[in-house]
Amino acid sequence: MNPANQRERLEVLVDAPLAHRVAELAERAGITGHTLIRTESGRGRNGSWSEDLLSGATAKYIFLTVANRDRATRFLELLEPLLESHGLVVLHSTVEVIRPERF
Amino acid sequence: MNPANQRERLEVLVDAPLAHRVAELAERAGITGHTLIRTESGRGRNGSWSEDLLSGATAKYIFLTVANRDRATRFLELLEPLLESHGLVVLHSTVEVIRPERF
Amino acid sequence: MNPANQRERLEVLVDAPLAHRVAELAERAGITGHTLIRTESGRGRNGSWSEDLLSGATAKYIFLTVANRDRATRFLELLEPLLESHGLVVLHSTVEVIRPERF
C-alpha cells in the first residue's frame, strides 16, 4: 500500500433521528463527505432493535466517512461527549483511496 | 494505532432466514453485540440473487460484529461447519474501537 | 493474520443505475462475486442526495468485492476512466478470508 493514499475510515453506528447531528459534527471537523448505510437490526447490551418506521425511534444507520488523519482526530474529539449518552459504536481503520486529495 | 484498542471485525454474508442462527452462534461464543446490514443483490458462483420479499428465500444480510480475539476465534470455530452448507462468505479484519472494554 | 488468506477488499460507491456497469467491469477483471450494499443518503462536494425511487436517479449502492491482488489491480485499472465522469468513491483495504481459493 502507498501510505500517501492512506486515509482514516470511520464508521459510527447511530440512531436514525440523530444521524444529522453526527453529520454536523463531521462537517465542523472539516469533513466534506459521508455516506449513511442502511441496517436491518442488531443486538447490544441494551437489548435488540430492528428498523421501525412506525415510531421512527429504533432505526439505526452506519455513518461512514473517510478523512485524513487531522480531520478524523478532530471528528473523534467532537464525538466524544455523545458516545455514552447516545450509545454510539465507533469503528476506526485505514483504507487506501484513489484521488486522496478529495478526502 | 493503539494495539490495546484493537478488536477483530467479522463480517458474515448470510441468507436472511439463517441470520438468527449466526447470531446464536455469536452469542454462544460470548459476543454480546452485532448489527445486520442490508444488501440489495449480489453475484457468486451460484448465480445472482436479489432481495426477494415474496418468497423470502433469496435476501441476504451482512452480519457485522466486533469482538476481542478470543471470542472472534471461538465464533469462527462455531461457524466452520456452516460455511459450506450455508454458502457463507466470511471477512475478517481488525479495527480500532473506542471504549474497547465493551467488545 | 495469515498472509496466504489475505485478499483485497474493494468498496465502490456507485449510482444505482450504473451499478451493473461496475459489475461488468469486475467480471471482465475475472472477479466472480460481489455484493451490493444499500445506502440511505450521503453528502459530498456535489451536494447531498438520498434514495429516490421516483426518479431512480439519486440512489447509490456500495459495490463490495473481495478478490486476489491481480484481479483487484485489473479491476481498478478498468475503473479508472469512470472515476471522474461517474463520481465514484473507491476504498481499498485488505481482509483475511476463509477458503481463500474462492476469491
Add this chain to the structure above:
Amino acid sequence: MDQLSATLLSAPVLFFLLGGLAALARSDLAIPETLAKGMSLYLMAAIGLKGGVEVAKAGIGTDLIAAMAAGLLLSACLPFLVAPILRSFGKLDRVNSGAVAAHYGSVSVVTFVTANQIYGGSGFIVAGFMVAVLAMMETPAILSGLIIAKRQSGNVFDKDLLREVLFNGSVVLLLGSFCIGMIIGEQGFEPISPLFKAGFTGVLCLFLLDMGLIAVRRITQTRSLTMRLALLGVLFPIANGALGVLAGTLVGLDAPSVAVLGVLAASASYIAVPAAMRLSLPQADTGLYLAMSLGVTFPFNIVVGIPLYRWLAETAGGVL
C-alpha cells in the same frame, strides 16, 4: 357487558387479536415496516379529512374551543401526575420517568381511530372536531416530559426539538387534512371518498393486525419491563381516562365526545413522542417506553379501554 363483546367481535379488534396470537406463537408473519408507515399516514389523512368535512357541515362552535382547552391541559399536565409514580412505585430514574411520562400525556392516533370506528358502529357518533383535539394533544406532553427529565440541567429545548414539537409530521398531516376537509366540504370530498372513507375500516384491520404483532414482540423483546411497570401500563390509562372523562364532562361536551376525550387521555403515544425522545433524551431506554406504550397500554385500550371509557362517559353524564 354487551359493549365489550361488540368491541371484541368487530373485524378491527379481531385482526388485532390475530396479530397478537401470531406473535405469541412466534409465527414469522410480518408486515413490512414501510407498509405500516404508509397505512399510518393514510389513517391520519383520512381521519383528518373526515373531521374537517364534518366541521364544514356543522360549523365551529364553542364546543370546539372547550374541547381543545381541555385536551391541551390534559396533555400538558398528565406527565406531571404520572412521573412521580413512575419514580417511586416504578423505580425509574429521572430521565426515564420523564420520557415515559411524555408518552402518557400524548395520544395514540390508532386508539382514537378504533374508538371512533367502534363507537360509530353502534350509533354513538363522535363530533368531527375531536380530530383537531387529537392533533393538539400530540406534542405538549413532549415539553412536559422534557421539563421533568431535565429539571436540573439548563437547556431543555433546542431548535431541532422545537421543530419536532411544532411541525411534527403527524400533527402537520392531521391538521393539514383537517383544514383541507374544511375547505373542500362534503362536495369536494366526494371524488376522494372511495379511498378515504370506503377503504378506511379495511385498512384499519390490516394496521391493527400489524399492531398486534408489534405489541407482543415489544413485550417479549424488551429486557427492562418489570412487573411494576407493566402494572402501571394498565393503571395509567384507567386513571387518565377517568380524568379525561371528568374534564370533558365539566366543559360540557356531549357523551360521545366525552368518551373520546377519555380515550385520548388514556392512550399513550407511539409515533410523535418516541422519535422526539430519541432526539432529546437519547439516554432514555427506548425499549422500555415502547414496551409500555405499545405492548401494554395500547392493547389494554383497544380491548378493554374503549368500552370502559364509554361506560364512564355515560355514567358521568348521568351523575354530573
Add this chain to the structure above:
Amino acid sequence: MDQLSATLLSAPVLFFLLGGLAALARSDLAIPETLAKGMSLYLMAAIGLKGGVEVAKAGIGTDLIAAMAAGLLLSACLPFLVAPILRSFGKLDRVNSGAVAAHYGSVSVVTFVTANQIYGGSGFIVAGFMVAVLAMMETPAILSGLIIAKRQSGNVFDKDLLREVLFNGSVVLLLGSFCIGMIIGEQGFEPISPLFKAGFTGVLCLFLLDMGLIAVRRITQTRSLTMRLALLGVLFPIANGALGVLAGTLVGLDAPSVAVLGVLAASASYIAVPAAMRLSLPQADTGLYLAMSLGVTFPFNIVVGIPLYRWLAETAGGVL
C-alpha cells in the same frame, strides 16, 4: 376452446402477460419488493375473509371434511411421487429433488386466487371452504420433502422448522382471516368489503404484473434449469392436477371445487416452501426451485392450467 380465450382475455391474465413481455424485452419496469409482499398479504387476508364469510352463510358440511382430507393427502403424498422422477429423469441429487418435490406438494395462493376469479367470472362458483383446504395444503409437503432429502441423516426436524411448518405466516394469515370471516359473517364484513372485496381484482392485476416480471427473470437468471427440468415443470402440474381432480371427484365434491382441488394439486409453492427450504436445506439450489416453481409451473397454470383443470373436472364429473 372458449374457456382458454376467456382466461387469456381477462384483465389479471393480461397483466401477467404484460409483465412477462416487459421482462423478456428487458425493460426496467419493476415493482418494489415491499409492495409485492404487501399485495400478497392483502390477497391472503381477503381470500381468507371471503371464504370464512361464505362458510358462515352456508354452514360447515361433510364436504369440508372430505375436501380437507383429500387436500392433506395430496400435499403429503405428491412429493413422494414427484421426487423419484426428479432424480431419475431430472438428474437431481437427493437434496435438490427433496427440495423441489416439497414445492410441488405445496400450493400457490395466487394460482388459487386467479382460478377463483376466472371460474367465478363465468358463473362456475367455488365453495368458500376451499380456502381452508388451501391453507391446510401449504405445509405438509415441507415435511415430506425433508424426509426425502434427509432419509439417511437422523434429525429431519428442528424446532425452527416445526414453528415454520405450524405457524408459517401465510398459513396463519389465511386461517386467521378465515376464522375472522366466520365470526363476523356477512354483516360484519360489510364495512370492510370495499377494501377486501371491491378492490380485490384490481390488486390481483397489479400482483400478476409483478409475477410476470418475476417469472421471466427467474428463468433468465438461473444457471441450473435444464431442458429436462423445464419439461418436468410443465408435466408435473398436468399430472398432479389430474390426480387432484380425481381425488376431488372420488370424495364427492361439486365440479367447481373439484377443479380448484386440481388447481391446488397442480400448483407449486413460492412463498411458504422456499423460505422453509432455505432454513432446513440450505445446500439446495434456491435458484433452481424458484425457477421451476415461479418461472415454469406458475405461468403454465395461469395461462393453460386453469381452463384445463376445469375441463378435466367437468369431464370427470360426467364419467365417474
Add this chain to the structure above:
Amino acid sequence: MDQLSATLLSAPVLFFLLGGLAALARSDLAIPETLAKGMSLYLMAAIGLKGGVEVAKAGIGTDLIAAMAAGLLLSACLPFLVAPILRSFGKLDRVNSGAVAAHYGSVSVVTFVTANQIYGGSGFIVAGFMVAVLAMMETPAILSGLIIAKRQSGNVFDKDLLREVLFNGSVVLLLGSFCIGMIIGEQGFEPISPLFKAGFTGVLCLFLLDMGLIAVRRITQTRSLTMRLALLGVLFPIANGALGVLAGTLVGLDAPSVAVLGVLAASASYIAVPAAMRLSLPQADTGLYLAMSLGVTFPFNIVVGIPLYRWLAETAGGVL
C-alpha cells in the same frame, strides 16, 4: 379567474400545497420512497387502462394519429429550442444544457393526470387517446438531449440506453395498460374499476402531498439552481405550453385535447429522463435537473399552468 380558484381549491392541489408548506416549515413529514414509487405505478396503470377503455368505446380516429404526430414532434424538437437558451441565458455547459433540455422535451405523468382530473371535474373532458400521446412523448426527448450533449464525441447511443428509451418502465406500463384497456373494454374493466377508477383521485392526493414535499426539498437542497435557471423553469413551461396549444390547434384537435397537449409540452419529466441521464450523462448535475423539473416547473404547472393552458386552448380555438 374562476378556473384558477377551482384548481387551487381541489383536493389534489390542496394536498400538494400542504406538502410544500410542510417542507418549507422543515417538518419531518415524509412518505416512504417505496410507497411513492407504488403510487406512481398505480397512477400510470390506471390512466393507461382508462384511456384504453375509452378508445375501445370511441374507436380509433384520425385524431389519434394527428395528436401522436404532434406529440412526437414536440418531444423531439423542444430540447433543441430550449438548449441554446440554457447555454446562453442559463450559463450551463453543453452537457448540462443537453440533460436539462431532455427533461423539458419529455413529459410529466402526474401533471397530465392532475390536468385530466381538474379539467374533467368541470366537464372539460379529455379524449382517452391522449394517454397514448403521453406515452409516446416520454422518450424521444432523451435522444435529442443526448445529441445536444454529445454533439462532438462520436458514440451517442449504447445498447443500455436504447433499451432505456424503447422499453422504459413507465412507457411499457402506460402503453401496456392502454392496450389491456382496449382489449377488455368497458365490460372487462368493471371488476377492476373500484381499484383503478374509484380510488384514483384519492391516491392522486397522497401522491401530490409527497410531490409537494419533494419539490420544496429539491430546491432547498440543491446548490446549483441559480436565479436565472429558476426563471427559465417558469418561462419554459409557458413557451412550450403555448407551442403545444398551437400544434394541437393546427392539427385540429378538440379544445380539451389541445389544452392537454399544451400541458404535455409544458411539463418536464421527473421519471423516465432523470434515470436515463444518470446512465448516459453521468457527468451532468443530477441535483440541478431535478431541482428545475420537480422544484420549479412541476409546481408552476400544477398551480398556474393547468388553468393557463386551458385558457390558451379555448382562446386559440376561437381565434384560429
